[in-house]
Amino acid sequence: MVTGSDRANQLVNKFVISLTTGRILGYVTDINVEVEGTKFYFILKMKIVENLGKGQGVFTNETKIRIEPGDIVNVGPDVIILGDGKVPPLREIEHMTQLQSEYEDLASQLREKETLLKSLKEENSQLRRQLDEAQRELRRYEVMKEDFEHLKEQLIRQEGQLEMAREYIKLLEGIRHDIDQMKELLEKLVSEALESTVRGVIDEELNARGLKKTGFI
Secondary structure (H helix, E strand, O other), rough: OOHHHHHHHHHOOOEEEEEEEEEEEEEEEEEEEEEEEOOOEEEEEEEEEOOOOHOOOOEEEEEEEOOOHHHHEEEEEEEEOOOOOOOOOOHHHHHHHHHHHHHHHHHHHHHHHHHHHHHHHHHHHHHHHHHHHHHHHHHHHHHHHHHHHHHHHHHHHHHHHHHHHHHHHHHHHHHHHHHHHHHHHHHHHHHHHHHHHHHHHHHHHHHHHHOOOOOOO
């Protein structure tokens, strides 16, 4: 773990640049650490650099500045970059950049999932329509099945009635045969009775007239 003292030692012998003003504030020759409550501050002792516009710089007066650790944007091999509390540290910027990249990745994945979800919804809607159509067809087949079962029952009843009719016809045919036999017998009996009666009448008439009986009509 890097302590405040260790970090302070990393700030010595470096140029200090203000990111907000774009100026070189000086060259750090020494540093102290102050602690107030739960906070600590860096007191940078610097030499001011002048005459940079003429192609060469010289160190003139010394000055001190008091900064918070949060004022430091980045520390390089030769330079300390300050943001004066207006620019987050480089690590935070890198972290924010990483978060932005992760956010963009998540947003891209979300868009892909939304596209997939839209496709799945359309597919689900199509499958639902097919299911509704299949259910209608199923109901139609069920009605047809019920009609078929009803017709089957009617056919079975009609077959039973037809069989009964056949048996009844057979019975009627048997009765008709018996009636025909009885008719023939009755006609024969009537014919014989009529012949006997006629012969008797003729014989009586012949007897009354004293004639001989005849053996035939």
